[in-house]
Amino acid sequence: MSTAHHLPVPHICDDEFLELQTKELSRNEDSFRQSAIKKPPKLLKQRNHDFFLNKSSNSLSALSISFKDTSNITQEVHSSFYYKNRSESYFEQCFEIISTLGEGSFGQVFKVKSREDGLLYAVKKSKEFFRSEHYRSERLEEVKRYEQFSNNENCVKLYHAWEQDDRLYMQLELCHGSLVDYLRESKVVLEERVWSILLDLLLAVKSLHDKNLIHLDIKMDNILVADDGTCKLADFGLVVDADKAKIAAIEGDSRYMAPELMQGQFTKAADIFSLGITILELACNLVLPPNGPLWIQMRNGQFPEHIHMLSEELQEVIKSMMNPNHSQRPTVDELLKHSRFLSLLEFRRRWQFFRTMKLQIRESKRIVNSKFCSIKNLFVYFFTIMSTFFKGIGKPEIKVSSPSESSSHSSGNSAFSENFEVSSLHGSPISGNCANFSNELSNIINSTPLNTQNVRARKDLTKTCFQKEHSTPINYQDLNSSTRNPFDKTSLRCKKLFTKFDDSD
Numbered sequence: 001m002s003t004a005h006h007l008p009v010p011h012i013c014d015d016e017f018l019e020l021q022t023k024e025l026s027r028n029e030d031s032f033r034q035s036a037i038k039k040p041p042k043l044l045k046q047r048n049h050d051f052f053l054n055k056s057s058n059s060l061s062a063l064s065i066s067f068k069d070t071s072n073i074t075q076e077v078h079s080s081f082y083y084k085n086r087s088e089s090y091f092e093q094c095f096e097i098i099s100t101l102g103e104g105s106f107g108q109v110f111k112v113k114s115r116e117d118g119l120l121y122a123v124k125k126s127k128e129f130f131r132s133e134h135y136r137s138e139r140l141e142e143v144k145r146y147e148q149f150s151n152n153e154n155c156v157k158l159y160h161a162w163e164q165d166d167r168l169y170m171q172l173e174l175c176h177g178s179l180v181d182y183l184r185e186s187k188v189v190l191e192e193r194v195w196s197i198l199l200d201l202l203l204a205v206k207s208l209h210d211k212n213l214i215h216l217d218i219k220m221d222n223i224l225v226a227d228d229g230t231c232k233l234a235d236f237g238l239v240v241d242a243d244k245a246k247i248a249a250i251e252g253d254s255r256y257m258a259p260e261l262m263q264g265q266f267t268k269a270a271d272i273f274s275l276g277i278t279i280l281e282l283a284c285n286l287v288l289p290p291n292g293p294l295w296i297q298m299r300n301g302q303f304p305e306h307i308h309m310l311s312e313e314l315q316e317v318i319k320s321m322m323n324p325n326h327s328q329r330p331t332v333d334e335l336l337k338h339s340r341f342l343s344l345l346e347f348r349r350r351w352q353f354f355r356t357m358k359l360q361i362r363e364s365k366r367i368v369n370s371k372f373c374s375i376k377n378l379f380v381y382f383f384t385i386m387s388t389f390f391k392g393i394g395k396p397e398i399k400v401s402s403p404s405e406s407s408s409h410s411s412g413n414s415a416f417s418e419n420f421e422v423s424s425l426h427g428s429p430i431s432g433n434c435a436n437f438s439n440e441l442s443n444i445i446n447s448t449p450l451n452t453q454n455v456r457a458r459k460d461l462t463k464t465c466f467q468k469e470h471s472t473p474i475n476y477q478d479l480n481s482s483t484r485n486p487f488d489k490t491s492l493r494c495k496k497l498f499t500k501f502d503d504s505d
């Protein structure tokens with residue numbers, strides 16, 4: 001009696017093939033093998049060998065990257081701590097890694113101490129090798145954007161960028177953490193603070209929009225909180241020129257994505273939407289859906305009930321920023337004319353002098369504490385503090401262009417008048433053409449996997465750990481009551497958080 005010999009069948013992760021495999025198996029083993037021969041397994045994409053073969057041996061040594069001198073973007077790194085012939089990279093030789101700060105899709109971020117000046121920084125190291133010249137130039141574009149906005153108080157500062165062993169490194173200003181960490185620490189954020197965060201971010205977005213650039217990846221993870229509490233925009237990896245957006249843009253995180261991006265309409269209004277939904281997430285402590293019916297609802301002008309925790313004023317601003325019709329969203333300049341922002345700017349202007357002094361003293365303390373402090377550095381900082389003191393600080397220049405000059409997204413029917421009187425958005429803002437738009441949208445999005453979860457507040461998710469922390473259970477009815485400000489409960493904790501920031505230096 002002859003025994004049948006079965007050849008091993010490869011495990012192939014191809015849905016179409018697996019379906020065929022199951023059908024065929026049940027019918028006839030022999031014919032199944034036939035079909036396996038007809039359809040070979042997919043090959044993994046290979047790394048671009050030409051790119052690696054064409055690279056000069058120079059790529060092994062570290063090269064500084066800067067777009068300030070466009071004729072020479074890369075230059076040899078010079079440092080008394082870096083020896084080219086040693087096997088360790090420039091990063092390993094010049095920095096001491098203290099901890100890992102975070103990881104995104106493109107890079108890993110480390111908290112480091114520079115051996116050169118003894119100060120603390122964040123270094124972002126790209127996760128993937130430059131697999132092609134195109135990929136490398138895409139990564140280098142982020143350096144260009146960081147450089148462009150490094151002088152903006154509300155954008156993260158880039159100190160140095162370099163490439164080595166086909167990876168990009170960026171030495172950035174060290175921040176306390178992202179807005180996600182901030183929310184996790186404070187659990188709820190006072191509405192006063194929400195307005196101030198929104199102002200910081202509008203000023204950052206304004207600097208981009210004024211240069212006709214779109215960020216396209218505004219979200220809680222990409223907003224960093226500095227030690228003094230200032231919010232800063234980071235991650236310029238997807239920044240695109242508004243005029244070239246149609247061909248070059250890549251959409252960011254789906255949770256923060258403006259609905260019109262699904263139809264390939266990339267405008268500055270997409271940033272306004274992402275900022276609006278970020279502020280909604282922050283103020284109501286929500287968990288945003290990445291897709292599904294709730295994703296659609298939030299893009300059709302229907303908001304989760306948690307929004308009612310907020311003042312009418314803030315609700316109106318958020319709703320206008322998340323207007324389903326992108327041409328009706330206010331521009332940054334229009335938003336900055338809101339009376340809340342004008343009074344906040346005036347308040348900041350009055351305290352600017354003390355704020356600058358505080359920052360200067362903090363920076364001097366940082367320098368003094370570093371083991372590489374020199375008499376020269378001390379003298380420079382003493383001089384800066386004195387000159388700040390004697391000059392005083394002038395009014396910070398924030399030019400808000402009038403609606404006519406601003407590159408409005410709107411066709412003239414913006415919700416914001418010159419004095420920013422927000423038109424009443426009570427009830428559902430979907431009407432007329434927006435309703436058609438919403439139908440169109442449902443057709444598109446329904447093709448994505450549905451998320452049947454409800455929009456949930458983070459406090460619901462963390463309810464149990466909250467109760468563990470406190471000996472007396474918290475009455476969540478109170479938090480949602482309209483008669484009192486739900487934020488009051490944690491005002492002490494928020495203050496403590498800022499004391500912590502202040503102590504951190």
Ligand SMILES: Nc1ncnc2c1ncn2[C@@H]1O[C@H](COP(=O)(O)OP(=O)(O)OP(=O)(O)O)[C@@H](O)[C@H]1O
Pocket residue numbers: 101102103104105106107108109122124156172173174175176177178221222224234235237
């Ligand atoms: N300068 C910094 N100071 C402190 N933490 C930082 C700094 N830069 C980044 N981080 C932390 O590292 C995380 C990842 O950084 P980043 O968003 O720049 O990476 P990415 O790969 O570009 O992410 P994405 O997936 O959003 O594109 C941030 O969410 C933040 O928590």
